[in-house]
Amino acid sequence: MIMKYKEVIIGIGAGIIGYMAIIGIDILPFIFLIGFSAALYFIAGGQLIKVKNASVGENKKESFISFDDIGGQEVAKKELCEALDFIKCSDKIKALGIRPLKGILLSGSPGTGKTLLAKAAAQYTNSAFFSASGSEFVEMYVGVGAKRVRQLFDQARQSAKKLNKRSAVIFIDEIEVLGGKRGKNHSHQEHDQTLNELLVQMDGISSDEDIKILVIGATNRSDMLDSALMRPGRFDRVVKVDLPDKKGRAHILKLHTRNKPLAQDVDIVSIAKDTFGFSGAQLESVANEAAILAMREDSKVITSVHFKNAIEKVMMGEKLDRLPSSDEKKRIAVHESGHALVGELIFPNSVASVNVASRSNALGYVRNTQEDDMFLYTLDYLKGRISVSLAGAIAEDVILGSRSTGASSDFQHASDLARHIIFAGMSELGIISPEDLPKDKLHEAISSILSDVEESTMELLKKNMDILKRITDELLDKETLTGDELKTLINGKAA
Ligand code: ATP
Numbered sequence: 001m002i003m004k005y006k007e008v009i010i011g012i013g014a015g016i017i018g019y020m021a022i023i024g025i026d027i028l029p030f031i032f033l034i035g036f037s038a039a040l041y042f043i044a045g046g047q048l049i050k051v052k053n054a055s056v057g058e059n060k061k062e063s064f065i066s067f068d069d070i071g072g073q074e075v076a077k078k079e080l081c082e083a084l085d086f087i088k089c090s091d092k093i094k095a096l097g098i099r100p101l102k103g104i105l106l107s108g109s110p111g112t113g114k115t116l117l118a119k120a121a122a123q124y125t126n127s128a129f130f131s132a133s134g135s136e137f138v139e140m141y142v143g144v145g146a147k148r149v150r151q152l153f154d155q156a157r158q159s160a161k162k163l164n165k166r167s168a169v170i171f172i173d174e175i176e177v178l179g180g181k182r183g184k185n186h187s188h189q190e191h192d193q194t195l196n197e198l199l200v201q202m203d204g205i206s207s208d209e210d211i212k213i214l215v216i217g218a219t220n221r222s223d224m225l226d227s228a229l230m231r232p233g234r235f236d237r238v239v240k241v242d243l244p245d246k247k248g249r250a251h252i253l254k255l256h257t258r259n260k261p262l263a264q265d266v267d268i269v270s271i272a273k274d275t276f277g278f279s280g281a282q283l284e285s286v287a288n289e290a291a292i293l294a295m296r297e298d299s300k301v302i303t304s305v306h307f308k309n310a311i312e313k314v315m316m317g318e319k320l321d322r323l324p325s326s327d328e329k330k331r332i333a334v335h336e337s338g339h340a341l342v343g344e345l346i347f348p349n350s351v352a353s354v355n356v357a358s359r360s361n362a363l364g365y366v367r368n369t370q371e372d373d374m375f376l377y378t379l380d381y382l383k384g385r386i387s388v389s390l391a392g393a394i395a396e397d398v399i400l401g402s403r404s405t406g407a408s409s410d411f412q413h414a415s416d417l418a419r420h421i422i423f424a425g426m427s428e429l430g431i432i433s434p435e436d437l438p439k440d441k442l443h444e445a446i447s448s449i450l451s452d453v454e455e456s457t458m459e460l461l462k463k464n465m466d467i468l469k470r471i472t473d474e475l476l477d478k479e480t481l482t483g484d485e486l487k488t489l490i491n492g493k494a495a
Contacts, residue, residue: 065119071255071280072248073113079239080104080117087125087167087214102205103215103234105175107222108241111281114218117241118171121216127167128160134177137194145178145194153201153213160211167212175217176224195226202234243279246272252280256287263301271307274352274369278314286310308353312367316359324363330476331396332356335406336364337471338395339388340486341464342457343368346384354471354481363406369483379426382417386450387457389414394454395468398461418449467492 013034021027067077086093086101093100104121106114115131122129132152137145152170160168172178179195205213217235219225229235244252250272257268275283289310294302324332333356340354343366352369359365393407418427422445425431429445461468471489475481481489 064123065116066123067117067120069255070113070116070120071252071283072244073117073241074248076106076108076117076239076241077120079237080106080121081124083237083239084121084125084214087127087212090166090212099233100205100212101214101237102202103217104237104239105222105225105230105235106216106218106239106241107220109220109243109279111279112241112243113280114241115171115173116280117239118169118216118218121214122169122171125167125169125214126165127169127212127214128156128163128165129169129171130156130159131171131173134172134174134179137178146197149178149194149197149201156213157209157211166210167214169214169216171216171218173218175229176219176221179217179226179229180224195229199228199234243277244283246276249275249278249283252283253287256284257302260287260291261301263303265304266302266307267304271304271311274308274311274367276369282314285314289313312353312355312359315367316362316365318359324358328363329356330472331400331404332364332406333472333475334395334399334468335392335404336366337468337475338391338393338398338461339366339410340481341395341468341471341490342391342460343388344483344486344490345460345464346387349483349487351483351486353483354475354486355479356475357479377420379421382421382426383449383453386414386417386453387460389417390450390454390457391461394457394461398458398465399468399472414450414453415446418446421449422446 017027017030020030067081070077083101083104086098090100106117108114118131119129121127130152137148156168156170160166178198202215205215215235217229222238225235230238246269250268253268253271253275257266271286275286278286286307287310290302290306293306293309294300297306299306336354336356340351344351350368352367354364354366356364389410390407392410393403396403396407419442421427422429422432422437422442423434427445427449429437429441467490471481471486474485474489478485
């Protein structure tokens with residue numbers, strides 16, 4: 001309609017100016033006036049667009065995610081549901097004089113399903129869902145962030161009303177960007193005002209409102225949050241969203257493969273075993289990549305080989321055509337064989353595969369499998385892991401007589417593990433206070449652990465030199481060895 005009026009007015013204006021020109025009136029001042037007005041209108045229009053964009057948050061009407069669509073995270077789901085029941089039974093809560101639950105903080109590693117949990121929470125409580133990210137509030141100009149927080153709460157209330165819902169869930173991802181400790185930020189005046197506004201808005205939530213608001217924040221740095229935000233009455237529920245364990249990984253894989261044709265040989269439990277440390281997002285990616293690999297091969301079903309390659313792709317990146325020289329390839333094979341042999345000797349059945357095919361993140365690699373998730377580590381376990389890390393460089397030494405730069409990240413990993421031993425009070429220094437330990441003492445203790453383990457690893461590899469050579473040759477020939485092929489080689493039979 002507005003468009004049509006505009007066209008009619010422009011048409012009439014052009015007609016009048018044309019007529020004035022015909023009857024001999026000087027139309028130049030009029031044209032100048034029109035040009036000037038058009039420029040003013042254009043600038044004002046730009047401003048309008050800016051104001052529109054200044055609002056943050058996105059109403060997700062279409063997201064129907066329920067708790068059944070989220071794999072693993074049983075503890076997080078239970079805790080969240082308990083908290084959400086407060087919103088569902090708001091009348092009972094009001095009768096008992098319980099203050100409403102205003103905020104829930106989901107804290108955990110990236111890709112573990114925090115956004116999914118917030119969406120499922122909105123679904124569970126039949127609320128409108130509104131999402132924004134902490135970084136959307138960050139602005140140089142004082143007051144803009146605070147204005148955006150106000151807008152977000154207003155928009156959530158309005159859209160819940162429009163959707164005929166009695167409550168709204170406001171999800172703020174990366175809340176540490178907006179809710180970090182006050183006074184610590186570079187542009188702290190603006191930052192502090194934004195956080196203060198969030199606190200004010202949360203304090204303003206009451207049980208008498210027509211639309212009940214619940215703020216769900218997500219962060220993977222809960223240590224950075226301002227203590228005022230964590231005070232009871234604001235985010236007084238903190239739900240930990242951890243990386244999934246083996247059972248959780250199997251559940252997530254089942255969810256993400258339910259719409260995919262799987263071959264008979266696909267065993268979800270064994271894929272879950274091979275994906276230790278993967279987040280939900282990485283598991284989703286494994287399922288997707290496996291389907292893409294099947295499509296590339298024109299296969300109608302996804303096989304276990306597709307899954308194996310997909311795990312490697314998600315973990316190590318895309319396979320590259322980059323070809324190292326034959327000397328380099330030999331060195332890489334020796335290095336990886338060293339890791340694999342020591343790994344399998346110290347931790348039987350721990351190697352899933354050894355590879356010398358270059359991927360974007362490595363020239364070669366050993367992929368480990370884990371029977372059970374571990375929560376505590378003994379001194380023997382940590383020393384064993386150091387030995388596996390050092391074994392690559394030591395194998396190069398034993399077979400080729402020299403080391404290369406390829407081992408620097410292994411050494412970093414080994415020193416991190418040694419540091420872990422020292423800080424856990426398991427080194428010769430005994431129980432120590434990490435802050436008071438002088439740097440040179442720490443360095444000495446790390447070197448002592450590393451050189452002890454280096455010596456024992458060197459002995460182990462020298463004792464098993466024939467097997468090491470056999471694995472290297474087989475690896476150069478095949479590029480990839482499975483855990484079973486490796487075990488057969490170690491046991492002395494031909495693979
Ligand atoms: P970030 O901290 O990086 O924002 P997040 O914890 O919010 O990550 P989500 O955005 O919820 O993670 O998850 C990303 C994707 O990963 C989801 O869309 C889903 O496909 C998959 N995913 C993650 N966790 C799970 C899970 N527990 N069950 C099923 N799928 C999951």
